[in-house]
Amino acid sequence: MTSPTSKEILRQSLRQARDSYARALDPAERAGLEAAAIGRLRAVLGPGVWASYLAMGSEISPARVADNAPPDQPIAFPWFESREARMLFRLGGGVFSSGPFGIRQPPGTAPEMRPDWIIVPLVGVDPAGNRIGQGAGHYDRALQSLREDGRVTTIGLAWDVQLVDSIAADPWDQPLDLIITPSRTIRTRP
Numbered sequence: 001m002t003s004p005t006s007k008e009i010l011r012q013s014l015r016q017a018r019d020s021y022a023r024a025l026d027p028a029e030r031a032g033l034e035a036a037a038i039g040r041l042r043a044v045l046g047p048g049v050w051a052s053y054l055a056m057g058s059e060i061s062p063a064r065v066a067d068n069a070p071p072d073q074p075i076a077f078p079w080f081e082s083r084e085a086r087m088l089f090r091l092g093g094g095v096f097s098s099g100p101f102g103i104r105q106p107p108g109t110a111p112e113m114r115p116d117w118i119i120v121p122l123v124g125v126d127p128a129g130n131r132i133g134q135g136a137g138h139y140d141r142a143l144q145s146l147r148e149d150g151r152v153t154t155i156g157l158a159w160d161v162q163l164v165d166s167i168a169a170d171p172w173d174q175p176l177d178l179i180i181t182p183s184r185t186i187r188t189r190p
C-alpha cells in the first residue's frame with residue numbers, strides 16, 4: 001500500500017472544507033449564493049452548446065442556469081456507458097435516469113453533443129485555473145480531447161471556500177479558463 005500523494009491529501013481536506021461549509025448554509029442562504037453564481041455564469045456564457053452538471057452533495061448547483069437561457073438553448077450533461085467508460089456529453093431536457101456514479105444522466109438515446117462551454121464541478125481550484133476534481137480524470141480527459149479538435153471555454157463553479165492560493169498541476173491537468181463563485185468571476189488568462 002502506497003502513501004497518499006499530496007494531491008490526495010489536499011483533495012480530502014478541500015472536500016471536508018466544502019462539505020462543512022455547505023452543511024452550515026441554511027436553504028435560503030444556499031439558494032441566494034447559488035443565484036449569485038448563476039447570474040455570473042449567465043454574464044459569461046455565449047452562443048453554442050452549454051454543458052452543465054447535476055450537483056451532488058455539497059457541490060454548488062448550476063441547475064438554474066437554464067432559467068432565462070435563450071429559447072431552445074442546448075444544455076448537455078455528462079454521460080457514461082459504464083464506470084470504466086470515458087465521459088461523453090449528451091443533450092439534457094427530457095428524462096434523466098441513474099448513471100454509474102450515482103448521478104443522474106440523460107438516456108443513451110439522447111444526442112451526443114460537442115460543448116462550446118463547459119461548467120465544471122470542482123473539489124478545489126486556484127486563481128490560475130488549476131483544479132482538483134474527483135480524481136478519476138474524467139474532465140481532464142474530456143477537456144484534452146475537446147481542446148485537440150477545437151475551441152471550448154471551461155468555467156469552474158465553486159463555493160468561495162474552494163478557492164485556494166495554489167494547486168500544483170500535474171502534466172495531464174487541464175486548466176480552467178474562468179472560475180465563478182457566488183462573489184467572484186476570475187479570468188485565468190487575459
Ligand SMILES: Nc1nc2c(c(=O)[nH]1)N(C=O)[C@@H](CNc1ccc(C(=O)N[C@@H](CCC(=O)O)C(=O)O)cc1)CN2
Nearest residue numbers: 053054055056059078101103121122133134136138139
Ligand atoms: N455533480 C458532478 N457530476 C459529475 C462529476 C462531478 O464531480 N460532480 N464528475 C467529475 O468528474 C463526473 C463523474 N465522475 C465521478 C467520478 C468519481 C466519483 C466518486 O468517486 N465519487 C465518490 C464520492 C465522492 C464524494 O463523496 O464527494 C464515490 O462514489 O465514492 C463521482 C463522480 C461527471 N459528473
Ligand SMILES: Nc1ncnc2c1ncn2[C@@H]1O[C@H](COP(=O)(O)OP(=O)(O)OP(=O)(O)O)[C@@H](O)[C@H]1O
Nearest residue numbers: 131132133134135136137138139140141144170172
Ligand atoms: N488525457 C489523459 N489521458 C490519460 N489519462 C489521464 C488523462 N488525464 C488524466 N488522466 C489520468 O486521470 C487521473 C486524474 O487524476 P487527477 O488527480 O488529476 O484528477 P482530478 O484533477 O481530480 O480531475 P478529474 O476531475 O478530471 O477527475 C490520473 O490518474 C491521470 O493519469
